[in-house]
Amino acid sequence: xxxxxxxxxxxxxxxxxxxxxxxxxxxxxxxxxxxxxxxxxxxxxxxxxxxxxxxxxxxxxxxxxxxxxxxxxxxxxxxxxxxxxxxxxxxxxxxxxxxxxxxxxxxxxxxxxxxxxxxxxxxxxxxxxxxxxxxxxxxxxxxxxxxxxxxxxxxxxxxxxxxxxxxxxxxxxxxxxxxxxxxxxxxxxxxxxxxxxxxxxxxxxxxxxxxxxxxxxxxxxxxxxxxxxxxxxxxxxxxxxxxxxxxxxxxxxxxxxxxxxxxxxxx
Ligand code: TYD
Numbered sequence: 001x002x003x004x005x006x007x008x009x010x011x012x013x014x015x016x017x018x019x020x021x022x023x024x025x026x027x028x029x030x031x032x033x034x035x036x037x038x039x040x041x042x043x044x045x046x047x048x049x050x051x052x053x054x055x056x057x058x059x060x061x062x063x064x065x066x067x068x069x070x071x072x073x074x075x076x077x078x079x080x081x082x083x084x085x086x087x088x089x090x091x092x093x094x095x096x097x098x099x100x101x102x103x104x105x106x107x108x109x110x111x112x113x114x115x116x117x118x119x120x121x122x123x124x125x126x127x128x129x130x131x132x133x134x135x136x137x138x139x140x141x142x143x144x145x146x147x148x149x150x151x152x153x154x155x156x157x158x159x160x161x162x163x164x165x166x167x168x169x170x171x172x173x174x175x176x177x178x179x180x181x182x183x184x185x186x187x188x189x190x191x192x193x194x195x196x197x198x199x200x201x202x203x204x205x206x207x208x209x210x211x212x213x214x215x216x217x218x219x220x221x222x223x224x225x226x227x228x229x230x231x232x233x234x235x236x237x238x239x240x241x242x243x244x245x246x247x248x249x250x251x252x253x254x255x256x257x258x259x260x261x262x263x264x265x266x267x
Contacts, residue, residue, distance in 0.1 A: 015045070015097035016214055017138070019108040022146035023176055024165050025153035026195040027202070028106050031146065034203045035210065036104040042216060048096045051106035053084040056091055067162040074120035078127055081112050086134035094138060108140060110182055115164065118178025119171045142213045144206055145183050146195035150176055153195075 018035070020028040033049060040047040054063030062084040066077060085108070096103050109131040117124035150172035157165060183190035191209045193202060210216070 015101045015103060017093070017097055017140045018102065018104045018210060019110065019140040019143045020106050020146065021110045021143055021179060022195060023148060023150050023153050023172055025156040026146040026148045027199065028146055030199060031203055031206055032104050032106045035206055038207055039102050043102065046101040048101050048103045050092060050103065052088055052108055052111065053081060055088045055105070058087050059084045067164060074116060074122050077120065078112060078116040078122060078130065081116065082130045082134045085109065085131055089135040089138055109135065110143060110179065113182060114175045114178040119167060119175040140189065142210055143190050145179055145190055145192045147180065147192055148195040
């Protein structure tokens with residue numbers, strides 16, 4: 001196959017969809033960013049790093065309302081997260097996957113099931129159904145759960161706590177249990193990792209697991225080298241939407257060639 005033909009195949013192939021999940025303060029944003037940069041370098045594909053809530057301009061407004069606005073009942077909260085998700089998928093995630101990008105999202109639908117069903121104690125099936133409807137059943141190829149004792153995670157958050165973070169220790173205990181139960185029920189999609197590990201060790205493990213699940217070429221030594229070398233990409237990890245550019249792509253790194261024959265983001 002000529003270079004031009006190979007490129008056309010790579011660009012027209014569907015992308016890969018990866019989500020990070022876990023409690024507040026477990027380090028998802030840092031790990032998602034490091035993984036995204038590495039995947040761009042490994043595959044030569046476009047990488048889109050995004051998050052929920054707030055991955056789009058409309059999403060930023062919904063994020064402000066749900067995290068920093070007036071108090072609201074659990075159903076309103078669930079619907080706001082679902083609305084953010086619907087717009088996020090329709091306007092950013094699905095188009096990116098269709099052009100063959102790797103989309104790495106910091107939280108997705110499983111957060112609603114863990115927080116609004118587990119934490120707020122709405123029905124899990126109903127909460128999932130609303131989000132499934134919102135995204136027309138688009139589910140990640142791989143979901144990384146960064147698991148940590150909520151007390152330890154809360155101690156890592158140095159800024160002022162938002163509405164969800166203030167929900168109390170029982171709420172966060174239930175949320176954690178809901179994530180773990182959901183992961184245990186679908187081991188093909190989920191990877192559960194202990195988030196008390198160092199940033200570098202955790203990232204190295206994530207790379208091995210993601211590469212294996214997506215059938216990329218896992219190179220453990222390379223993963224360890226590039227964690228330290230990953231340059232700052234300018235993403236702001238803080239809760240504030242300020243400084244976060246919705247759907248901002250990470251430039252593909254030095255192309256190592258397209259990975260595999262395209263992704264498998266379902267639905
Ligand atoms: P996030 O910005 O990821 O917070 P952190 O970086 O502290 O983990 O998420 C914002 C909050 O919104 C977080 O407390 C989890 C909550 N949340 C839900 O309750 N339901 C959802 O569907 C999503 C996506 C997030």
